[in-house]
Structure formats: C-alpha cells, structure tokens
Amino acid sequence: MENRIYNGQNGLWYELQGDYYIPCIALSDEEQVEIGVWGQRHLRYIKQHHKVRYVNLPISGKLNGYLADIDKQSEDMFFRLVKQMAERKGVTEQLKADEQMEWVARMNNIRSRATEIVSHDIIYN
Numbered sequence: 001m002e003n004r005i006y007n008g009q010n011g012l013w014y015e016l017q018g019d020y021y022i023p024c025i026a027l028s029d030e031e032q033v034e035i036g037v038w039g040q041r042h043l044r045y046i047k048q049h050h051k052v053r054y055v056n057l058p059i060s061g062k063l064n065g066y067l068a069d070i071d072k073q074s075e076d077m078f079f080r081l082v083k084q085m086a087e088r089k090g091v092t093e094q095l096k097a098d099e100q101m102e103w104v105a106r107m108n109n110i111r112s113r114a115t116e117i118v119s120h121d122i123i124y125n
Helices: 037-049 051-060 063-089 093-098 100-123
Strands: 004-007 012-017 020-023
Touching: 037 051, 037 063, 037 100, 051 063, 063 100, 093 100
Parallel strands: none
Antiparallel strands: 004 012, 012 020
16 A cells, blocks of 8 residues: 555545545644734634634634734724723823822723723624
8 A cells, every 4th residue: 555645536645544544634834923812812712602713714724813813903902992091081190190009090990991892892702
C-alpha cells in the first residue's frame, strides 16, 4: 500500500494512517493577531453558546480576524463611553486633584457601567 494517494474526483491527497487513508487537510495560513480581553470574552461566549459559528470560523480561516475586529470595536466603544459618561457626570481632573477617593469611586462606577454596555451590545450578541 502506498503511504500517500491522490483522489482526482475531489482533488484531495490522502495519507495512510494504520489501516485507513486520512485526508491531508490543513487550515489556511491566517494572520496571527493579538486578541485582547474583549475578543477572548467573545470567544468563550461563542464556544459555549454558538457552537456552529465557533466551528465554522476556524475552518474558514477567519477566526483571528473576526475576534480582532470584535476586540477593536469593543475597546473603542468602551473608551468612548467612559469619556462621555465622565464628562456628563462631572468627573474631571480637578475632582481628581481635590478628592481622589471620590474620583476613584466615580470612575470605577463609570467603567463598570461601560463594561456592562459593551458586554451586552457586542460581546454577548
């Protein structure tokens, strides 16, 4: 028996593994992009709740690009929301200089609210 054979009908090479021929299939070379916390959260979400999407994205070679896009959108939205909420609530550098603990409490509240909004609108959708 040959170690490798070619099937002209489907255009695939097969390799002998034990008694069976297994197709020689490799995922396409996808550009490796650093995925941040938002992309990782979304990956966990689709892994648990959208299994078909989770399986199809790596097969099509689009998983890293998809997660990088989700991460970028989420990060942009988060910083924009924090900035807008801080302006509306009067959380300024002057408050930071005068009352540090009050500024920290307010900023933590704003960041928590922004995290919830981003999670609801982008990550868990």
